[in-house]
Amino acid sequence: MAVGILAGLALLAALLVPMGGSGASGRDAAAADDQGVERPGLSRSTPSPSMSAAASDPDAEPKGLAPRSVTGLQEPAGLPGSGGSFSVRARRITLSATSSEPIGVVGYLVPTSRDRPSGTVTGVGTSWSMSTLVYGRPDYAQMFMQAGPSGATITCTITVDGRVTEQRSSAGPYGQLFCQG
16 A cells, blocks of 8 residues: 555656756746747647658558559549449430420420430420430439410320329410429
8 A cells, every 4th residue: 555655646746846947047947928928837838749751741652542643643542442333223214295286395304314414305396205214213304395375285204114104284375384203
């Protein structure tokens, strides 16, 4: 028990003894604040060399990461691997519009199509159709149409892999039509 008490006292004494020595003027134990006023008992902290050489060198390669330069191309550092998702199945979508009179304008949006993601088609006559491959989850496409002054009915149909997912018809003069499927 006496050994434990002596060790505790030695630790307490080590904490209470000022570090860094003292000079006759007290300048070593004192530090000046930002305005140049000297305050006794304050010591300025100096940065310690705690950073490793690799961390201070921006061109050093971290261990375990892929190299930044591959055949002269600059690529960001990161873990090596390959990308791409091969589990997303492509689906065939067909957008179509029919009417007894010429259709003025057909607008469509197919965000996951690689070759025909959006468009506006004019002067299509009495029928129009477009097919493309889509990826992801349903609600693959949207179509926008408007009937003319005669009010002839326009019918839009969206099929995914041969199955009709949406079919609507306009009504009345200048009837607007929106299909999503």
